[in-house]
Amino acid sequence: MNSDLTKQLVDKFPKLYSKNFHFSVGDGWYGILYDLSAKLSEYIDNADEELLEQMRETGIDFDQTCLVGQCKEKFGSLRYYLNCGMPKEVNDIVDVVEDIAGTICEVCGKEGKMRNGGWIKCLCDEHDENRKK
Numbered sequence: 001m002n003s004d005l006t007k008q009l010v011d012k013f014p015k016l017y018s019k020n021f022h023f024s025v026g027d028g029w030y031g032i033l034y035d036l037s038a039k040l041s042e043y044i045d046n047a048d049e050e051l052l053e054q055m056r057e058t059g060i061d062f063d064q065t066c067l068v069g070q071c072k073e074k075f076g077s078l079r080y081y082l083n084c085g086m087p088k089e090v091n092d093i094v095d096v097v098e099d100i101a102g103t104i105c106e107v108c109g110k111e112g113k114m115r116n117g118g119w120i121k122c123l124c125d126e127h128d129e130n131r132k133k
C-alpha cells in the first residue's frame with residue numbers, strides 16, 4: 001500500500017498500528033481495511049476492564065504495543081494478525097473482512113475474484129488483463 005494511504009490509517013488508528021507499520025497489500029484494499037480498523041478501534045475504545053485485562057495477559061499493553069501485528073497478502077488472500085488474544089466476536093469481524101477481500105481487486109478496489117497465473121491474486125477483469133500483457 002502506498003505511503004499516503006498507509007499514513008492515513010496509521011494516523012487515524014494509533015492503537016491499532018505502530019508508527020512504522022507496513023501494509024503488505026495493494027491499494028485496492030484500503031477501503032475494507034479502513035472499515036475493519038474503524039470497527040476494531042471502536043471495540044477497543046469501548047472495552048471494559050475485563051477485556052483489557054485479557055488483552056494484557058495475552059500480550060498487549062497499549063502504552064507500548066499496538067493491536068495489529070501484521071497485515072499482508074498471501075496467495076491472493078488478506079491475512080490480518082492481531083498481537084493478542086481477542087474474544088471470538090472480534091476474530092469473527094476479522095474473518096469476515098478477510099473473506100470480503102477475496103471479492104475485491106487488490107489494485108483498484110473494484111469487484112474482483114481470485115486469478116491464477118504464476119501467482120494467485122484477487123483482481124478485477126481489467127487488472128487481470130493488464131497482468132497478462
Ligand SMILES: [Zn+2]
Nearest residue numbers: 105108124127
Ligand atoms: Zn482492478
